[in-house]
Amino acid sequence: MNKRPLSPHLQIYRLPLTAVMSITHRITGVFLVAGMILLVVCLMAVADGIDQYGAVQSFLRSAPGRIFLWVWIYALFFHLCHGVRHLIWDTGHGFERATLDRYAYLEVVASVALTTMVFFSMFLNW
Amino acid sequence: MNYQTPLARARGLGSARQGSHHWWRQRVTAIALFPLTFWLAISVVSLPNASYQDVVVWVMAPWNTILLLSFIILGFFHATLGLQIIIEDYVHTDWLKIVTILGAKIVLAFLALAAVFATLRIVFVG
Numbered sequence A: 001m002n003k004r005p006l007s008p009h010l011q012i013y014r015l016p017l018t019a020v021m022s023i024t025h026r027i028t029g030v031f032l033v034a035g036m037i038l039l040v041v042c043l044m045a046v047a048d049g050i051d052q053y054g055a056v057q058s059f060l061r062s063a064p065g066r067i068f069l070w071v072w073i074y075a076l077f078f079h080l081c082h083g084v085r086h087l088i089w090d091t092g093h094g095f096e097r098a099t100l101d102r103y104a105y106l107e108v109v110a111s112v113a114l115t116t117m118v119f120f121s122m123f124l125n126w
Numbered sequence B: 001m002n003y004q005t006p007l008a009r010a011r012g013l014g015s016a017r018q019g020s021h022h023w024w025r026q027r028v029t030a031i032a033l034f035p036l037t038f039w040l041a042i043s044v045v046s047l048p049n050a051s052y053q054d055v056v057v058w059v060m061a062p063w064n065t066i067l068l069l070s071f072i073i074l075g076f077f078h079a080t081l082g083l084q085i086i087i088e089d090y091v092h093t094d095w096l097k098i099v100t101i102l103g104a105k106i107v108l109a110f111l112a113l114a115a116v117f118a119t120l121r122i123v124f125v126g
Helices: A017-048 A050-061 A063-090 A097-121 B006-012 B019-044 B052-060 B062-090 B094-124
Strands: none
Touching: A017 A050, A017 A063, A017 A097, A017 B052, A017 B062, A017 B094, A050 A063, A050 B052, A063 A097, A063 B019, A097 B019, B019 B062, B052 B062, B052 B094, B062 B094
16 A cells, blocks of 8 residues: 555545445346346246256245345346436536436436336236 | 556556546447337346247347347447456456456457347248
């Protein structure tokens, strides 16, 4: 380590909401990869046959499996909503200080709303 | 004439001029994944209650097959790009950073291949 002075460490600051959203974006991104692994396991099980699929499905039906699935769906929509915001930022818009928090709250509301809509979509006959 | 390799340039004077390509691919895959996310979320929530036959019929439906393959390829590509950024930001030991990034890329490419193979097997073998 060099001996040059350091800026105050991360723990000194109270994280602004934008920073909390940013780190949540990364955490959800990593968590989504875990879901992708489960997707691969599911597809391989179906390709393998009915018995193998049964084993995977019994996990999906268990309480931990259902919790994982719904946390994954929420993470998916959080990542999608904050990703849209990144795309807006990329155009050079949306950096006004007054609107930063409002958009962050909007993202949370939108991701909860989308997850709820997907939940109710289960009861529709397609 | 410049006799420096891109690696020497990155180590000494600046970037290897690959960064914007990575950035751009991340955006393109993000936009392509946007509609696919809704389709996948609505589809996977019924998985715990779907029979083996339901899942096979669902994967074999032509539009589902092509959307599923698109999601697998784009999703794993987007995940690789994102994980690389996270590793670059938090792993500061050079050799460990390179090994982790290569490892992540190899594992995710393998998983993507497995998912594509399983999907095609379900469609063509049943």
